[in-house]
Amino acid sequence: MRFITEIKTFAALGSGVIGSGWVARALAHGLDVVAWDPAPGAEAALRKRVANAWGALEKQGLAPGASQDRLRFVTTIEACVKDADFIQESAPERLELKLELHGKISAAAKPNALIGSSTSGLLPSEFYEGSTHPERCVVGHPFNPVYLLPLVEVVGGKNTAPEAIQAAITVYESLGMRPLHVRKEVPGFIADRLLEALWREALHLVNDGVATTGEIDDAIRFGAGLRWSFMGTFLTYTLAGGDAGMRHFMAQFGPALQLPWTYLPAPELTDKLIDEVVDGTRDQLGTHSISALERYRDDCLLAVLEAVKTTKAKHGMSFAE
Ligand SMILES: NC(=O)C1=CN([C@@H]2O[C@H](COP(=O)(O)OP(=O)(O)OC[C@H]3O[C@@H](n4cnc5c(N)ncnc54)[C@H](O)[C@@H]3O)[C@@H](O)[C@H]2O)C=CC1
Numbered sequence: 001m002r003f004i005t006e007i008k009t010f011a012a013l014g015s016g017v018i019g020s021g022w023v024a025r026a027l028a029h030g031l032d033v034v035a036w037d038p039a040p041g042a043e044a045a046l047r048k049r050v051a052n053a054w055g056a057l058e059k060q061g062l063a064p065g066a067s068q069d070r071l072r073f074v075t076t077i078e079a080c081v082k083d084a085d086f087i088q089e090s091a092p093e094r095l096e097l098k099l100e101l102h103g104k105i106s107a108a109a110k111p112n113a114l115i116g117s118s119t120s121g122l123l124p125s126e127f128y129e130g131s132t133h134p135e136r137c138v139v140g141h142p143f144n145p146v147y148l149l150p151l152v153e154v155v156g157g158k159n160t161a162p163e164a165i166q167a168a169i170t171v172y173e174s175l176g177m178r179p180l181h182v183r184k185e186v187p188g189f190i191a192d193r194l195l196e197a198l199w200r201e202a203l204h205l206v207n208d209g210v211a212t213t214g215e216i217d218d219a220i221r222f223g224a225g226l227r228w229s230f231m232g233t234f235l236t237y238t239l240a241g242g243d244a245g246m247r248h249f250m251a252q253f254g255p256a257l258q259l260p261w262t263y264l265p266a267p268e269l270t271d272k273l274i275d276e277v278v279d280g281t282r283d284q285l286g287t288h289s290i291s292a293l294e295r296y297r298d299d300c301l302l303a304v305l306e307a308v309k310t311t312k313a314k315h316g317m318s319f320a321e
């Protein structure tokens with residue numbers, strides 16, 4: 001089967017935080033977008049989110065013909081997918097819901113149109129179980145905000161054709177993304193395994209009264225967060241080993257891994273902990289609205305992306321390296 005990789009029409013099912021991010025990215029790349037979401041008021045909410053992202057996308061550079069007017073909102077799954085060249089599902093993270101939804105999506109879609117799911121960690125072999133032509137079904141796990149962050153984890157299930165993985169990578173690249181093929185189908189894939197470990201420890205620190213949510217965020221944003229935008233943990237720690245590199249680093253800091261610094265199992269989400277986290281982040285928000293902070297975040301990300309791109313070029317590297 002030849003899967004469609006030159007896409008003109010992008011279908012988005014589910015238009016919450018992530019679905020609307022996909023819609024904004026696809027529109028900015030000059031595609032026609034058809035969207036469906038069953039919630040009352042979903043179309044207005046989607047158009048508002050896309051409008052809030054558009055300023056950042058204009059600064060980054062729109063493809064010729066890109067326009068918010070090329071978004072069409074429809075009222076059925078079938079109308080959303082029947083003419084689509086590529087389909088991206090961003091529905092709630094519930095296995096039963098995705099299983100049922102993908103049965104309907106895949107039955108109505110063109111047989112060679114690729115189907116991607118934004119799931120953060122559910123297994124494609126499970127939720128594509130009842131799909132028609134499951135060989136074209138993949139996970140394309142993006143990162144928020146989808147319209148700016150390049151990473152997309154591409155994961156196949158037991159029925160996914162290797163050519164479909166390659167074809168999905170081609171499509172995501174055409175949308176300006178940096179696909180990472182997760183070769184083994186494991187819950188949480190790669191990135192969320194890492195992010196969730198950090199998140200668990202952060203919740204323990206709040207629960208144990210060690211730090212507020214704001215202090216924990218400061219511990220990230222003024223330290224490791226700055227270097228993570230251009231260098232990952234393994235290479236960073238190689239440099240931290242000095243001239244002897246990772247071998248010296250392992251000898252010096254490896255034994256500390258045996259000390260009980262981290263808990264890993266998540267704390268119980270008691271009402272008290274939830275209140276502390278919510279109150280802490282409310283203090284951090286201050287008088288800023290979510291959409292104002294989204295625009296601030298987008299401007300910061302554009303600045304970081306541009307700085308990393310320019311600096312890599314100075315060192316003879318491409319952005320994707
Ligand atoms: N929020 C995040 O940071 C990230 C979320 N994801 C994944 O993206 C997917 C969507 O998550 P969010 O956008 O955060 O959720 P959300 O709650 O913001 O949006 C979900 C949307 O799905 C709609 N919906 C409800 N039932 C539906 C159905 N049967 N079919 C289609 N749509 C339906 C809702 O009306 C809502 O607009 C999930 O699989 C999640 O794991 C992936 C990366 C990051």
Ligand SMILES: C[N+](C)(C)CC(=O)CC(=O)[O-]
Nearest residue numbers: 119120142143144192195
């Ligand atoms: C919280 N989350 C697991 C849904 C986050 C992601 O999947 C990726 C992200 O954007 O951090």
